[in-house]
Amino acid sequence: MIMVRAIVRPEKVSEVMAALMYAGFPAVTKMDVFGRGKQRGMRIGEVTYDELPKEMLLTVVPTKDKELVIETVLKAARTGQKGAYGDGKVFVSPVDEVYTVSSARKETD
Amino acid sequence: MKEIIAIIRMEKMNAVKEALSEAGLPSFTARKVLGRGRGKVEYFLRGNEEKSMEALDTMPPGPMLIPKRMLTIAVPDALVAKTVKTLIDVNSTGRAGDGKIFVLPLLDACRVRTGERGDLALDEQSALPAEA
Numbered sequence: 001m002i003m004v005r006a007i008v009r010p011e012k013v014s015e016v017m018a019a020l021m022y023a024g025f026p027a028v029t030k031m032d033v034f035g036r037g038k039q040r041g042m043r044i045g046e047v048t049y050d051e052l053p054k055e056m057l058l059t060v061v062p063t064k065d066k067e068l069v070i071e072t073v074l075k076a077a078r079t080g081q082k083g084a085y086g087d088g089k090v091f092v093s094p095v096d097e098v099y100t101v102s103s104a105r106k107e108t109d
Numbered sequence: 110m111k112e113i114i115a116i117i118r119m120e121k122m123n124a125v126k127e128a129l130s131e132a133g134l135p136s137f138t139a140r141k142v143l144g145r146g147r148g149k150v151e152y153f154l155r156g157n158e159e160k161s162m163e164a165l166d167t168m169p170p171g172p173m174l175i176p177k178r179m180l181t182i183a184v185p186d187a188l189v190a191k192t193v194k195t196l197i198d199v200n201s202t203g204r205a206g207d208g209k210i211f212v213l214p215l216l217d218a219c220r221v222r223t224g225e226r227g228d229l230a231l232d233e234q235s236a237l238p239a240e241a
Contacts (some may be wrong), residue, residue, distance in 0.1 A: 003114075003211060004216050017145075027209075028146035030174060060211055073205045080111075096111065099193055100209035102123055 001095040001109060004069050006057045007033065008077040008088040013055045019076035020059065027071060039085050054088060058080040060095055062109040110215040110228060111189045115180045116144060117200050117208040122178055128199045129182075134192055138181040139202065144172040169193065173197040183218055185228045 008016055013030065020028055034051040039051030063067050068088055080086055097108040117125060122139070129135065184192050194211055200207050220230040 001211075003111060003213065004224055027144075027146045029177070029179065030142065031142040031179070059208070095213050097189075097193070097210075098211035099197060099210040100207070100221050101115075101117065101197055101202055101210060104197045104201060 001060050001098050001107065002063050002066055003058065003060045003093045003095045004066070004073070005091045005093070006073045006077065006088060007035065007090075008056045008073070009079070009086065010053055010055050012077050012079070012087075016057060016073055016076040017071050018055075020069070020080050022071045023057060023068060024059055025065070025072070027059060031058070037086065037089070038082065042086070052086065060098060064082070064109065066092065110218055110231065111184055111186060112213045112215040113182045113184060113189065113192055113196075113207060114211040114213065115182070115196050115200075116142065116177050116210075117180065118202075118206065119176055119178055119194070124199050125180070125196065127228075128195050129192075132191060132195045134182065134184065134188065134195070136182070140179050142177050142179045144177050145174055146209075176205065183215055183230055183231055184223050 006016070010032075017028055017030070020026070033054050033056045035054055036050040036052060041048050041052060043049075057073070059069065070092070073090055099105065100107060119141075129137065182192060182197075191213060193212070196210055217227060218230040219226050
C-alpha cells in the first residue's frame with residue numbers, strides 16, 4: 001500500500017474529493033494546513049504572505065493504483081489550462097501495514 | 110523506527126490516551142481531521158425516529174465527511190505490534206467507522222532539546238522489552 005498526500009487549494013478540495021470518489025477511492029482524510037512553496041509565498045505590494053491556507057488530502061491506496069490516484073488529483077486540482085503557481089503538491093510514501101480497527105483485520109493490496 | 114498514523118473516533122480519545130499511557134507509550138501528536146471511508150456507514154440521528162428519517166432524506170448521497178482524530182505516534186520497530194494492538198483493542202466497537210491504522214517507515218528522528226538521534230530521540234524506551 002502507499003500513502004498519497006496531496007496539498008491543494010482550499011477552493012479545489014470538493015472537486016478533488018468528488019473526482020477521487022468517481023475514480024473509486026472514497027476513503028480520504030482532509031485537514032487544514034498552512035504553508036509556502038518554492039515561490040516563497042505570495043507577494044502583494046510590500047506585504048509577503050508566506051503562510052498560505054491549503055487543504056491536505058491523505059489517502060492510502062493499493063500500490064497498483066498509484067498512477068491513477070495521482071492523475072486524478074492532478075487533473076482535478078489544477079487551475080487554468082496549464083496550471084498555476086500555488087496549485088499544490090502531491091507526495092507519495094510507502095506504507096508498511098494497514099489495519100482496519102473495526103474488524104482488526106490487516107489489509108493487503 | 111516506524112510512524113503509526115491512526116485515524117479514530119473523536120469520543121475514544123480519552124480512552125486511547127489512558128491505554129497508551131498504561132502501555133508505556135505516552136507521546137503522540139493528535140489533530141482534528143475530517144474524513145470519509147469506504148462509504149458503508151449508516152447514518153442515524155439520536156432521539157426522534159420519524160424526524161430522523163426526514164432529516165436523513167435531505168442529506169446528499171454518498172459518504173460524508175465525518176470529524177475524526179488523527180494520531181501520529183513514532184515508535185521503535187520492536188513496539189509497532191504492541192502499539193497497533195493497543196489501538197485496535199481500545200477503538201474497536203465492531204461497527205464501520207472505527208478507523209484505520211497505517212504503519213509507515215520513518216528514516217530518522219531527532220530530539221530538538223538535546224539533539225539525540227534515532228531511537229534515542231523516541232520516548233518509548235521504557236516500554237521496550239528488556240533485552241537479555
